[in-house]
Amino acid sequence: MPLGLFIFLAAIAVLSALGVILQRNPVHCLLALVLTLLDMAVMFIGLGAVTVGFLQAIVYVGAIMVLFLFVIWLLNLQAEDRGGSRQLALKFFGVVGAAVLIAELFVFLVKAPSPAGMNHPPPLFGSIASLAGALFTNYLIAFEATSLLLLVAVIGAVALARHPAAAGSLSPAQGAQPVASGGSEARPVTPEHKAGGMG
Amino acid sequence: MTVHFPYLGLILLIPAIGVLFNLFLGYRWGRGAVNFVAPGVIFAAFIIACWGFAKLLAMPPGSALAVTLWPWIEAGRFHVNVALRMDALSAVMTMIVSGVGALIHLYSVGYMAHDEDYARYFGYMNLFTLSMLVLVLADNLLLMFVGWEGVGLCSYLLIAFWYTNPEFAYNGRKAFIVNRIGDAGFLLGIFTLVYALGSHGVWTLSWTGMQAHREILTGIWEPFGVPVATVAGLLLFAGATGKSAQIPLYVWLPDAMVGPTPVSALIHAATMVTAGVYMIVRLNFLFILTPSAMEVIAVIAALTSFFAATIAIVQPDIKRVLAYSTISQIGYMFLGVGVGAFASGIFHVMTHAFFKALLFLCAGSVIHALDGEQDMNKMGGLWRKLPITYATMLIATLAISAIPGFSGYFSKDMILEAAYASGHFWLWLMGIITAGLTSFYMFRLIFMTFHGASRVDPHKADHIHESPAVMTIPLIVLAFFSVVGGWVGLPKGFLWGEAFVRFLAPVTGEFKATVAANAITLSALALATTLIGLVLAYLMYLARPELPGKIASSAAAFYRMLLRKYYVDEIYRTLISRPLFWLAGPALARGVDQHGIDGIVHGTAFTVDNSGEAMRRVETGNVQHYALIYLIGVIAIGAYYVYLVIG
């Protein structure tokens, strides 16, 4: 990846990441995160991880973040009020801690040995075929375990998010269309099925 | 030549199915199904064993059938398979175990016909047989140990079968604990072998593997200054004394008589007590390397044989007489093994299996007829009422007393001849005397039970009846084999002579005589003592019934000593049990546990309680505080690495 492109993308990434944590409205935070993720996806593609980059866009941006959006809407979250407990000490120590962490990581980066330059990747590097080759041989057990994890997550999410009274008492409007309640209850987990299908 | 023969697995699988069926479905499917399945599975195993045996006969001597079922333990270079191997030795043993076992199961169908717990009983019986089959078919020492422990467990379960009686349960525990002591020796023996072989880079416990590297075992083991083989052999023999009821661990066997009588038959004839003999014969390549251990075995065997016989002559309980006779007969087997005549030991295992199973089943038939009466002083004159039982038991008695022509004669003769020919004159002498004692106590049993005036409780006398066919058929079959079973090992020069020994020779090796012996003279001497015993028994218990009482009162101390089995139980109780109980109770439980350990526990709880009271303020319930603490931890660890990197 050319240096100029990197600096451009890195600047966007840092700014939008700051946007995630500094904006008051959760939807704006979310959009900033979407921007960060897309920026990352482009960076992945630039680094030769084409498939992973696209999957990042499909799964992360196209599914997981939409799920966040749904939940924000479902809970009707407004911008964080400035009142209440401000917890200034926590914020102060949080920022200081993050700064110390970044300093430490930079020390490692400077001092520890790291690959000097980019290798010339083999042909088909990062293609879906090479990924699948690794995924279905060396990482097969991890792959299967992940599918199990997704199943558990789906069931757990449905069980947790299901309204306690949903099964018993349907409102008259829903009573006319019994399936509607089931459909709308299942909706929040929708992106997970997708992630499972795609990932 | 080793041939792959996967059907060996069926010998174990079918009884295993029987176990599961009986234990889990037995009560639901009812008595009829259990009565069919339990003997059926063992019989099926016997059929397959016969098939394997037939294949073996058709192959050149020294062949074996083998199958590796699955890898069991893989620890670095040490690996053990669940593998089965049927060579001449294990073929003979498998057939004995499954064949005699099947007959005992069949007999049990009649014997347990009125017991509520039939399914549990047959489940355990199947498991018992299964364990013994694992033991004899195992391809390596570890798998054999599985079977070894399995028979130990099953003996406990079956001896304490009527566990509601506290004394029975106690006797079951006794059997189990005494066996544990022996098993500890066995385990140490295995460890010794693994250590010794492993330190030379041999990581196997299979028979063939160990045999191929047996020269390692002749090496001196530094801590003890003796060959590895001696250490391992003695430890393994310690295990055998427990399982096969030899001095000093024989005390459990007489008490094991409290279980159902077919269980006794199974323990004594087919399954458990012969395991030790089998193990030593199986490891003959190991024991042959260590003459000193062999000497120990032979001496202990002869002593066991003799002392058990002396105890047997005064016991009033019909089953206890048989129990001590078993100990005595196993002493014979070990004597044969100990002097190097391994095949003769196995030969005696086989003949003994026939006649001892028969004796127990006959005794069971008698007890069954008398509603559980076991005291011979309350029997007598039963031969008219129990003709089949009487006839078959007489055959068994003739066999165990080594009357020529019956099976016991050939095997016992072979052992005694080997003892003499190997230069153990004193052991031979004890064997001869024991032979006389054997015929004395066995005919005492016959005469007291079946002959003379009836001493039966009058209430029971009128409904004494012969057992049903399902019980008498096994008796007749066993009686047949008690006669002809020994003919496969005729003395050298007669007809097919020594066929049995030749069949086993590739596994057990040849017996090498060191002292010239005249077989006919030795045989005649043994026969003479036997007849003396017989005549004495006749005199004392039929011709002059008042004699025994007089002798007992004139040598009261000696008589009481025999009756109380040389006070061995009392000695063990005083020297071992009592100190252990004291150690466990007053010393450890009250002293160490209540004051020491409990103090520590309470103190810990107190400390934790109070420090927790102080620490709980940290739990603010705000997840971000926890996250901050977590971050501080991460930074601290990072700081350490920063220090490493920079410093």
Added chain:
Amino acid sequence: MTPPSWFMALSAVLFAIGVAGVLIRRNVIVMLMSIELMLNAVNLTFIAISRALGSVDGQVIVLFVITVAAAEAAAGLAIIISAFRNRETVYADELNVMRW
């Protein structure tokens, strides 16, 4: 060509921003988003090293991370919804029942 350490530096910065986000935001959903940010920062390192070493393993791990993130988001958001139903709030300092 950009050397791999630059990507790692960017990854470190993004990670630290995520850490700060978890600590300074009261809204649990935004905290979850910050966690996603941290995950992605690590993903970037994986991808960069994968490229630097010419090995596909790093990319496979990133795939797993994405999948696990999906599961984590599903479960986490379900918990948040459940908590909101009971407590009518999504602010971390008000969801503090589990304390001494």
Added chain:
Amino acid sequence: MLIELAIAAIRAIVMLLLVLNLSAILLWFERKGSALIQDRIGANRASVLGLGSRLGLPNFGLVNTLLADPIKMFTKEDFVPDGADHFLHGLAPFLALFPVLVAFAVVPIGDSVTIAGHSFDLVPANLNDGVLYILAAIGIGVYGTALGGWASNNRWALLGGIRASAQMISYEIAMGLAIVALIATYGTLSLQTIVREQGGVWFGLLPRWGIFIQPVACLLLLTAGMAESKRVPFDLPESESELIAGYYTEYSGGKQAVFMLTDFAEVALVAMLVTTFFFGGWQVPWLYRDGFHLAGAFVALPYWAVVVMGVISFWIKTVFFCCLQILIRWTLPRFRYDQLMRFGWKLLVPVGLLNLVATAIVVVLAGS
């Protein structure tokens, strides 16, 4: 270097222009077509100096749709409701349009050509992972409608936005499954390669089109694609009888025009995808690089003619499928929301999974 950049730019711009124009024409077709179906006259007001009527022609309304309406829309007041999120309200339509437009970048419209010594495919960007690229673009497309609905500060709009995103995410799975089955069949992610694979014939007669080996996937893609473009019978997000106009209730003027343009661009995209994946893309039946071959008969053609015929064939097929979608739109009634979800999750997804499994089995068997 420069000339390559120029060629790339030209390829992109040409594609963009073609798509935008196609969308506009589709809008016209929809208006007049629906009028035809419903026995109305339809757009017929505007004309240029009354030229058509002077020549005795009927008024086709082309001027209305292509000229008058856009001028009207872009000169209207850009109204933003009170309490709305100004920034997102303005951003949303373009967030919806942009992913759809970029998706066209990998759709091949013709065979490779050589101009001034530079050989290139008639596709704006011939990506190796084109299919993934399209899926990613479609996935990102959710945000425009969703945020448009949310930013309007209107409950109908918000409901429309939620419905839109839920529907798009749900049907994306069926779409992905159909495409995955196709990928398994062809073993490539490049659209140009997929189209090349569809050249030639079976049994000397039947074109090697994807429809003949993946008919189920074709139906799935068409159905799911129509749901993705949120058109009747899947127009729950904007169903006027329930939600006024759904997520663009509060939009007017130019921004609404952008939303409508998005709709028609999506129709065009679906049509192109169906064409590319299942109907041979730019392949003309029995036409090879050197001319027609059919049952021994042979008509030689120069290569440039073959390419041109391919491009024309692609556009004919595309327009056909656009028209098919519009016909369906005016033929079928709207689903109920629960029916929509049940149809997607309980019919399309299982069918797609079964199709994928069957395809995988066949591919493995055929491969071994």
